[in-house]
Amino acid sequence: MNAFEYARPATVAEAVGLLSKQEGETAPLAGGTDLLSLMKDFLVEPKRVVSLMGIEPLAEIAVGASELRIGATVTLDALLQAGFLNQWGAKWPALWHAAAGIKSPQLRAMGTVGGELLQRPRCWYFRRGHGLLAQDAKGESLVPRGDHRYHAIFGNAGPAKFVHPSSLAPALIALGAEAELVSPRGVRTVKVEELYRAPQAAGERETTLAADELLTAVVLKKVAPKSATYEVRPRQGLDWPLVAASVALELDGGKVKAARVALGHVAPTPWPVDAAALVGKPLDEAAIGAFAVAALQGATPLAKNAYKVELAQVAIRRAFAAALKGI
Amino acid sequence: MVDLAWPDPNDCSILGKRTPRIDGPDKTTGRAKYTYDINRPRMLWAKFATCPYGRAKVATLDTSAAEAMPGVVAVEVIAPVGTECKVHFQEVACVAAESEEVAREAARRIKVTWEVLEPCVSDDDVEMAGNKAKKGKEQLTDGFDAALAGAAVVSETEVGCSILTHCCLESHGSMVEVAEQDGKTAVTAWSSTQAVSGVGGEFASAIGVEGSQVHVICQHMGGGFGSKFGADLWGALAARLAKKTGRPVKVMLERDMEIALAGSRPSAFATMRVGVKDDGEIVAWESAAWGSGGNTGGMGAPGLPYVFGNIPHKKTQTTPIFTNSGNARAWRAPNHPQMCLLTMAALSDAAAELGMDELEFFRKNLGLTARADVYREELAIAAERIGWAKKWIPRGEQKGVVRRGLGLAMHTWGGGPHTSNVQCTLHPDGAVEIRCGTQDLGVGARTAIAVVAAETFGLPLEKITVLIGDNRYPQSDGSGGSTTIGAISTATRDACVKAVNQMLAAVAPELNAPAEQLVAKEGMVRAAGSTAGGLPFADACRRIGAQPIVTMGTTQRGNGMSSSQVGGVQMAEVEVDCETGIIRVVKMVAVQDVGRIIDLLTTESQVRGALIMGVCAALYEERVMDPTTGALLNPDLEFYKLAGIADVGELDVHMMQTDEHLKRGVIGIGEPPAISPMAAISNAVANAIGARVKRCPMTPDRVLAALKA
Structure with missing residues (x-):
């Protein structure tokens, strides 16, 4: 790890002022569960680290009758604890499942909601120093000819082959959450899915945030009691899911009024799936099965990760089943 | 007088009972100091610049920036220009600096340019390995073809397992101090080693001193599994740098180098055919096996078929593959778990092909093993404990999404004792000290010694002081091959019996009894068989002068x-x-013969630990290499996956302790229970899903592929 300047501002305005416009010059620090390992491995080398943990409003969680507002530095434990206290999990089960799926007590204690959403990919080529696009000296990707068992099956036509690792993002996307962003240019609100992009060239990041922009909160504005997240996670304890699916449903007389679906760990971004085809139809096992197959139709697996196509279909089916059952 | 022979089990107060480890509290509270924990005044940290490729030649090397860095005390080049590095993370240069951080940064500032060469990291594909695969000669017994042709059923199996690494929780390394004392060089080496008495010479020769000048200390170690017999380059460097700088130097590997270089267990794959008669009798075995232990090839003894070595007609062939990856080291029963997987899978498939209950099939063929009676007894107990008769469903009969399966495997091992020497000091105040230059690789060495001494002197455990982990204590061989417990327990018994008998002789006149009739039991010295009179142990000891x-x-x-x-x-x-494709282990049953047990709790723990390692190998653990760069992709505990406690399932351990077993004496237990788990789990999965998963670890992709095949 390189030496760096450390700042601990008390307000968002101050924090934003301490961030550089230049990508990589500065880094916001919350729980540090990802940033510190990135710095230790010299994958990022910020000159200044700006801790957000002194900004009290960022650690607040507000649960209303039909609104949930989660500050960016709310820890995963605090999020789950608030769920026990005021039962927000019953209103947004998909988010509850996703948060509860992060099985490490240490990560839950230190990791924050904002940090979870903006953590860097776990691609082993990236983490071993081959760059986010895992290119060799000639600019060709090592991934298709390498070991890509965990890599993308969607959105991988460009140079990015990694998968986005966030557990919470697919759930928030399915639930229609918004993210609040603050920069010196002011406050803006975007849909959670709009936080992400697949980089197209070396040096590009996988998020749409400007270098001097902070994620301050995510907001859910509508209750979605029929929702669920299903993760295909090999180990019972801490492990990365191979794929995950989040669904949120509104039913009307047994028929689908609205449905939102998002997949995790299948693409360089969390991967929203168009569920319009379900609207107006009854949601039985056959319909869910057909939807799951259709949802994976456009998948472009690499030589050794076609199994993830199958797993994603299973995750969709099981997420729907869980949402309908209300578990 | 006390006989050397182990006392009657019914007469024992502590020997063979469940005794918690005496150093357990030290370990759980952090009071125990591992080599990694040893910090000395003015100590330097050493870190490495390493090769980032699987195979590359050092074209240019510039250490000047590292040398110029404040805090850097010494830089030593290991791979000068022109050296061909043959494995990712191979050491190029080593930096010793005032702090760990400075050493790490300085190592990064060593500039190397590389002539990158094509690596071979394909350890599972003979074709792809090309001339790196050295095809061995076929071994054929007379009548093989006729036997196979005459078989009622010939089953075919293809199965294998990936390379594992030792991945010791405490990485490899040493902390070495070189001092001038009384005109002589005195070297102190704190080393994470499984050979305390033997490793000193390596430190000595690294800096040209005599073995007598090296004091080796290893009070506690965080795992070795067979990979920590030598000082290695890392220990030698610590010694050289300590001599060069006149300061203590700590060289402990970082996790990535530990996984890359500090030992691996070879992969093994095979295609096999088993010929059986209608009634299940095995008549022929054919196997073509391949695998790699890195630069050193692979596919060593015990060979195929495992345990069922007396199959009458055999045709076998092996192909070791030489790859650009970290070398194999002995790994808890070297090659046995792999050969067990290959053999037990092929036999299980033969049983399934024949439509025979797997347990029945193995029973039927016990005559082909070296220990038929023991296995028969153990199979019956294991079957009872897992509920085989009630739960067995023939392979392929289940149709649901979630299916249950049963599988079994059998293993064999030596476990005879190595040479240990133990010194017993019985003080006139009754204090007992035992000294032995052994180490605790996981055996529970301190506890075992204390148990034997306490039993022999008739004292409670806390009256015994055990001193180990130091080469100034009497010589004891390295801990490997499950040889330690038989050695240290019998040597301790020998020393303590001699001491107690000298004391009994000294106290006999005062007790008005011949020494022959006296014993030390329950803290008293008195005539055998009596419950009154006599002297408290400490009072008796005062009579020795x-x-x-x-x-x-x-x-x-x-x-x-x-x-x-x-x-x-x-x-x-x-x-x-x-x-x-996700597998959950519901329950494992281990039934093991082990002769006479010193501490039942530690013994059972050894078996449980072995089962957990087996679950890791069966489901999660493997080294992953990039074929293009030859680089290791998972030299970390994030993707070098081990089981968590929730993944382990119920572990049921039964030790064979009938008179027949007890009278054999003490036998080592480190290796044997680590052999079968992977094979048993593979067979259970095949039973559940009706297909053989071709490779361990049985990850979801491989399970789904097997279901489609």
Whole structure:
């Protein structure tokens, strides 16, 4: 790890002022569960680290009758604890499942909601120093000819082959959450899915945030009691899911009024799936099965990760089943 | 007088009972100091610049920036220009600096340019390995073709397992201090080693001093599994740099180098055919096996078929593959778990092909093993404990999404004792000290020694002081091959029996009894069989005079003291989600013969630990290499996956402790229970899903592929 300047501002305005416009010059620090390992491995080398943990409003969680507002530095434990206290999990089960799926007590204690959403990919080529696009000296990707068992099956036509690792993002996307962003240019609100992009060239990041922009909160504005997240996670304890699916449903007389679906760990971004085809139809096992197959139709697996196509279909089916059952 | 022979089990107060480790509290509270924990005044940290490729030649090397960095005290080049590095993370240069951080940064500032060469990291594909695969000669017994042709059923199996690494929780390394004392060089080496008495010479020769000048200390170690016999380059460097700088130097590997270089277990794959008669009798075995242990090839003994070595007609062939990856080191029963997987899978498939209950099939063929009676007894106990008769469903009969399966495997091992020497000091105040230059690789060495001494002197455990992990104590061989417990227990018994008998002789006149009739039991010295009179132990010891009694004991072989050769049976029950390919181990049963047990709790713990390692190998653990760069992709505990406690399932351990077993004496238990788990789990999965998963670890992709095949 390189030496760096450390700042601990008390307000968002101050924090934003301490961030550089230049990508990589500065880094916001919350729980540090990802940033510190990135710095230790010299994958990022910020000159200044700006801790957000002194900004009290960022650690607040507000649960209303039909609104949930989660500050960016709310820890995963605090999020789950608030769920026990005021039962927000019953209103947004998909988010509850996703948060509860992060099985490490240490990560839950230190990791924050904002940090979870903006953590860097776990691609082993990236983490071993081959760059986010895992290119060799000639600019060709090592991934298709390498070991890509965990890599993308969607959105991988460009140079990015990694998968986005966030557990919470697919759930928030399915639930229609918004993210609040603050920069010196002011406050803006975007849909959670709009936080992400697949980089197209070396040096590009996988998020749409400007270098001097902070994620301050995510907001859910509508209750979605029929929702669920299903993760295909090999180990019972801490492990990365191979794929995950989040669904949120509104039913009307047994028929689908609205449905939102998002997949995790299948693409360089969390991967929203168009569920319009379900609207107006009854949601039985056959319909869910057909939807799951259709949802994976456009998948472009690499030589050794076609199994993830199958797993994603299973995750969709099981997420729907869980949402309908209300578990 | 006390006999050397192990006392009657019914007469024992602590020997063979469940005794918690005496150093357990030290370990759980952090009071125990591992090599990694040793920090000395003015100590330097050493870190490495390493090769980032699987195979590359050092074209240019510039250490000037590192040398110029404040805090850097010494830089040593290991791979000068022109050296061909043959494995990712191979050491190029080493930096010793005032702090760990400075050393790490300085190592990064060593500039190397590389002539990158094509690596071979394909350890599972003979074709792809090309001329790196050295095809061995076919071994053929007379009548093989006729036997196979005459078989009622010939089953075919293809299965294998990936390379694992030792991945010791405490990485490899040493902390070495070189001082001038009384005109002589004195070297102190704190080394994470499984050979305390033997490793000193390597430090000595690294800096040209005599072995007598090296003091080796290893009070506690965080895992070795067979990979920590030598000082290695890292220990030698610590010594060289300590001599060069005149300051203590700590060289401990970082996790990535630990996984890359500090030992691996070879992969093994095979295609096999088994010929059986209608009634299940095995008549022919054919195998073509391949695998790699890195630069050193692979595919060593015990060979195929495993355990069922007496199959009458055999045709076997092996192909070791030489790859650009970290070398193999002995790994808890070298090559046995792999050969067990290959053999037990092929036999299980033969049983399934024949439509025979797997348990029945193995029973039927026990005559082909070296320990049929023991296995028969163990199979019966294991079957009872896992509920085989009730739960067995023939392979392929289940149709649901989640299916359950049973599988079994059998293993064999030696476990005879190595040479240990033990010194017993019995002080006139009754204090007992035992010294032995052994180490605790996981055996529970301190506890085992204390248990034997306490039993022999008739004292409670806390009255015994055990001193180990230091080469100034009497010589004891390295801990490998399950050889330690038989050695240290019998040598301790020998030393303590001699000491107690000297004391009994001294106190006999006062007790008005011949020494022959006296014993030390329950803290008293009195006539055997009596419950009154006599002297408290400490009072009796005062009669030995001002000087302590000092005796030496050594390993006792045979005569019921120690022995070799065990068999073991394990069964697994699994649950497989056939949509996700995720396997859950429901229960493992291990039934093991081990001769006479010193501490039942530690013994059972050894078996449980082995089962957990087996679950890791069966489901999660493997080294992953990039074929293009030859780089290791998972030299970390994030993607070098081990089981968490929730993944382990119920572990049921049964030790064979009938009179027949006890009278054999003490036998080692480190290796044997680590052999069968992977095979038993593989067989259980095949039973559940009706297909053989071709490779361990049985990850979801491989399980789903097997279901489609």
